[in-house]
Amino acid sequence: MDLRVFTEPQQGASYDDHVAMAQRAEQLGYDAFFRSDHYLRMGGGDPRPGPTDSWTTLAGLARETSTIRLGTLVSSATFRFPGVLAVQVAQVDAMSGGRVELGLGTGWFEAEHKALGIPFPDKRFGLLEEQLEILTGLWSTPEGESYSFSGEHYQLTDNPALPRPVQSPLPIIIGGNGPRRTPRVAARYAAEYNQSFPAKDAIGPQIGRVRAAAEAAGRAGEDLVYSVALVACVGRDEAEIARRAEAIGREVGELRENGLAGTPAEVVDGIGALAELGITRVYLQCLDMTDLEMLDLIAAEVMPKV
Incomplete structure (x- = not known):
């Protein structure tokens, strides 16, 4: 089972917090360090130190780390034009080796769009589909040729399809819990299908839908990685679990039911249950980016057993 660290920096984290957590995760052997792509704190509270841009941050981390994988879960199609995003991602891929x-x-948080003056159309799935077609088209254009695209939302003319990512293909992750369109898009474009904070009894059926969509598209269902993102709250005893839950403003019972919470043994069992459903990668949402000791505990007492 791959264990990845997943953060929500818009809730209050500096670039230095990113560096400290990413470097600790790398030292401990986590598979990847991922962050959300948001510009506004959710749920009220002190907004300081303010937001950080996801791809600017990842560019920095590409040079501050050497082995851990880096990414977004997930970038919003509303934030960037696809031709620009293709350049940003390819550049950070090169910077990271x-x-x-x-x-x-698709993006979903309307308030942050209003705060930053970013258009937030009612229907956004078409934006996502065209962006995916453009990104994969640019990155697969034969060397020396140009790429053009004419769609409902975007038009590109004679793009030189540069720079190229180091990876070919660069892994694309599609997330969401929709029963029809999301499985179809994941089957066409994704290396990985992710469910973020699903009801646990919905995980297996949704994996089945994505597998069926992949097979309908002429692709083996097992060709995709199936992952899940869940809040992590792990402690050696009940007092430590409660302290960590309080620090992120959550209830222990709710976290045990909906996330990966409790003692290391409980979390090992929880991950085992996910594996039985077909999950092979878990994003541990670490909401307190200053709590590096929880990463230590998971690495020492959970990681070797999963």
């Missing part, structure tokens, strides 16, 4: 993965979604 080929360690970048792109999670891409």
